[in-house]
Amino acid sequence: MNIQIEVKEILIHFEVPRLFIGIDRLTTSYICLLIEHLEVSDRFIATGISKERLNSLLSGHLDLREVFAEPEVNTYYQFNISDYSARSISMRRLDGFHFPEEDLPDQGVRFTDDEFASGIQEDAKRYSRPILYLGVEPSGRVGETKVSAKRLARILDGFQDVVKYAYKKAIVEKPAAERRLINKEEYYTWDVYGTEAASFNVKMQSRLSGNLLGQTEIVNAMSILDEVISSIEDFERSAEYLVTYRGHFVSKYLETLRLLSKTKDTLYYSWIPSAYEDVTTTRITYRQAKAFVDHFADRTELGVETVTYRGCFDEIYVSKGKWIFIDEEGKEHKGNAKSEVITLEEITTSVPYVIICSEVLTDGVLPDDEKTELWLQEIKRL
Amino acid sequence: MSWLEQLPDQCPPEDVQSPNGFSCYRLVQKKPVEDSDFYSQRERFPEKTFSVSECRARSASVLTDLEEAKKVLAIMPKKEKFRIVRLHLGDGAGLVKHTPSRFRMKLRSHHSWWVKRDFHAHVKIEEQ
Numbered sequence: 001m002n003i004q005i006e007v008k009e010i011l012i013h014f015e016v017p018r019l020f021i022g023i024d025r026l027t028t029s030y031i032c033l034l035i036e037h038l039e040v041s042d043r044f045i046a047t048g049i050s051k052e053r054l055n056s057l058l059s060g061h062l063d064l065r066e067v068f069a070e071p072e073v074n075t076y077y078q079f080n081i082s083d084y085s086a087r088s089i090s091m092r093r094l095d096g097f098h099f100p101e102e103d104l105p106d107q108g109v110r111f112t113d114d115e116f117a118s119g120i121q122e123d124a125k126r127y128s129r130p131i132l133y134l135g136v137e138p139s140g141r142v143g144e145t146k147v148s149a150k151r152l153a154r155i156l157d158g159f160q161d162v163v164k165y166a167y168k169k170a171i172v173e174k175p176a177a178e179r180r181l182i183n184k185e186e187y188y189t190w191d192v193y194g195t196e197a198a199s200f201n202v203k204m205q206s207r208l209s210g211n212l213l214g215q216t217e218i219v220n221a222m223s224i225l226d227e228v229i230s231s232i233e234d235f236e237r238s239a240e241y242l243v244t245y246r247g248h249f250v251s252k253y254l255e256t257l258r259l260l261s262k263t264k265d266t267l268y269y270s271w272i273p274s275a276y277e278d279v280t281t282t283r284i285t286y287r288q289a290k291a292f293v294d295h296f297a298d299r300t301e302l303g304v305e306t307v308t309y310r311g312c313f314d315e316i317y318v319s320k321g322k323w324i325f326i327d328e329e330g331k332e333h334k335g336n337a338k339s340e341v342i343t344l345e346e347i348t349t350s351v352p353y354v355i356i357c358s359e360v361l362t363d364g365v366l367p368d369d370e371k372t373e374l375w376l377q378e379i380k381r382l
Numbered sequence: 383m384s385w386l387e388q389l390p391d392q393c394p395p396e397d398v399q400s401p402n403g404f405s406c407y408r409l410v411q412k413k414p415v416e417d418s419d420f421y422s423q424r425e426r427f428p429e430k431t432f433s434v435s436e437c438r439a440r441s442a443s444v445l446t447d448l449e450e451a452k453k454v455l456a457i458m459p460k461k462e463k464f465r466i467v468r469l470h471l472g473d474g475a476g477l478v479k480h481t482p483s484r485f486r487m488k489l490r491s492h493h494s495w496w497v498k499r500d501f502h503a504h505v506k507i508e509e510q
Contacts, residue, residue, distance in 0.1 A: 005385070008485065009485075010486070011485060011486040011487055012454075012457060012485065012486045012487045013485045013489075014443060014454045014483065014489060014492070016423065016433070017433070017485075018454075018457055018458075019457060030418055033457070034457075034459070035459050036428075036459050036461070036462070037459065037462060039427065039429070040429045040430065041430065042430070058486065082429065082430050082431065083430070083431035084431055084433040085433055102459075102460040102461050103459060103460065103461075104458075105456055106455075108455035108456065109453060109456045111486060111487055
C-alpha cells in the first residue's frame with residue numbers, strides 16, 4: 001500500500017535533509033529518517049507518530065532512537081528520494097519489517113526545544129525558585145489525547161513521594177539539629193501552578209522560595225533522582241544505588257516504576273534548579289520500568305527502611321506485642337514486635353537500649369498524611 | 383585557484399574566508415582518509431537533485447563544534463561507517479563560509495568548505 005506525504009518540517013539537515021516530518025492528506029504525521037545513501041537516491045524509513053509523541057520528541061523528552069525502535073504502531077514505510085526539490089513523496093508500506101539495529105540512530109539524540117527550555121527558565125525567574133514540568137505519555141495508540149485523571153494523579157503522587165524520600169536521603173548525613181530544621185514538607189514539595197497546552201505536562205514549582213540564586217534544598221533530592229534514573233538500564237550500577245538509598249526511597253521508586261510498567265505510560269520531566277542554570281530532562285519508558293521491576297523483583301529487602309534509636313522503653317505490652325520507647329531527645333515512638341523475631345518478656349523499662357526497627361509506610365486519609373509503623377528487629381542493652 | 387572539483391560560475395561566493403588556522407570536524411569514511419572523503423555531495427552523487435544551490439552542493443560540510451559533529455554522526459547510517467576527524471586548515475586548503483543549519487536541530491557551527499586541489503599540503507588531519 002502506498003501513501004503520499006508532503007514534507008511538513010525538516011528536523012535535521014546536514015548536506016541533505018536527514019530527518020523530517022511528513023504529513024499525509026488525512027494530516028497523519030510520519031517521521032522519516034535517512035538510512036542509506038545510494039548512488040542515485042537516498043533511502044528513508046518512516047513511521048507514524050502522534051502529536052503527543054512528536055511534542056515529546058521536539059521538547060527533548062523523547063530520544064530519537066526510541067521513535068523508531070519502539071514506534072506507537074509497528075508499521076514502517078520506505079521511500080527513496082533522488083530529487084530533494086520534489087513536493088510529494090510516495091511511501092510504500094513494509095510488512096513484517098523489523099528496524100535493523102545498524103540503521104537505528106544512536107541513543108542520546110534529543111532535540112533541545114529552545115522555546116520549551118526558555119519557558120521553564122522564565123518561570124524559574126518569575127517565581128524565583130526551582131521549576132519542574134512533569135508529564136506522561138500514554139502508550140499504545142497513535143493520537144491518544146486523553147489519560148485518566150486517576151492514573152495521572154497516581155503518577156504525580158508517586159513521583160512526589162519519590163522526591164520526598166530522595167530528599168530525606170539527601171539530608172541524612174547532616175547533623176541531627178540541622179536535619180530537624182530542614183526535614184519539613186515545604187523543603188521537598190512541588191506545588192502545581194499550571195499545565196501546558198497540547199500535552200500532559202503539569203507545571204510545578206518548589207513550595208519553598210529560593211535563596212538569592214533561586215535555589216532550594218529540593219535540588220539535592222532531584223539530583224539523587226536524576227542520578228538513579230540515569231542508570232535505569234544499568235542494573236549493576238542501579239543495584240549499588242538501591243543499596244545506598246535503601247529504604248522508603250527505594251520502596252517508592254520501585255512502586256512508581258511498577259505503576260508505569262502496568263499502565264504502560266512513559267513518565268518524563270524537565271526541571272531547572274534556578275533561572276541561571278540549564279534545564280535537565282529525564283524520561284522513564286514503561287519498557288525500562290518493566291525491565292527494572294522484573295530484575296529487582298526479589299530484592300524487596302532494599303525497600304525496607306531501618307531506623308535506630310537510643311533511649312529507654314517506657315511501656316511493654318507483651319501479650320499484644322506492642323511497646324513504647326522514649327529516645328534520647330525525649331521523643332516517643334510506638335511500635336510492634338513479632339514474637340518470632342523478638343521477645344519482649346526480657347526487656348526492662350527505664351534501662352537504656354539501642355533498638356533497631358524496620359519502618360513501614362502506611363497510607364493516611366489525605367495524600368500527604370503518610371503514617372509509619374515500627375517493627376522491632378533488634379535490641380541491645382547499653 | 384584550482385579546485386578539487388569543478389565549481390560553477392561565481393563560486394565560491396564573495397563572502398568567504400581564508401581558513402588560516404581554522405579547526406573543524408569532518409565526517410569521513412575511509413581509513414586512512416582519502417581524497418574522496420573530501421568530495422562534495424554533488425561529486426559523490428552526481429545524479430541527485432539537492433535542495434541547496436549548486437555552489438553549496440559543491441562544498442564539503444564541516445563543523446567547528448565537536449558536539450554537533452557527534453549529533454550528526456549519531457544519525458548517520460551505521461553501515462556506511464562514518465567517523466569524525468579533526469582538521470586544521472591552512473590558507474592553501476581552500477575557502478570556507480559559515481553556513482549554519484537553522485532547522486529544528488540547529489547546527490550552528492556548520493561551515494561550507496570549497497576544497498583546493500592541492501589541499502593535502504595545507505591540512506592536518508587528526509583522528510578522534
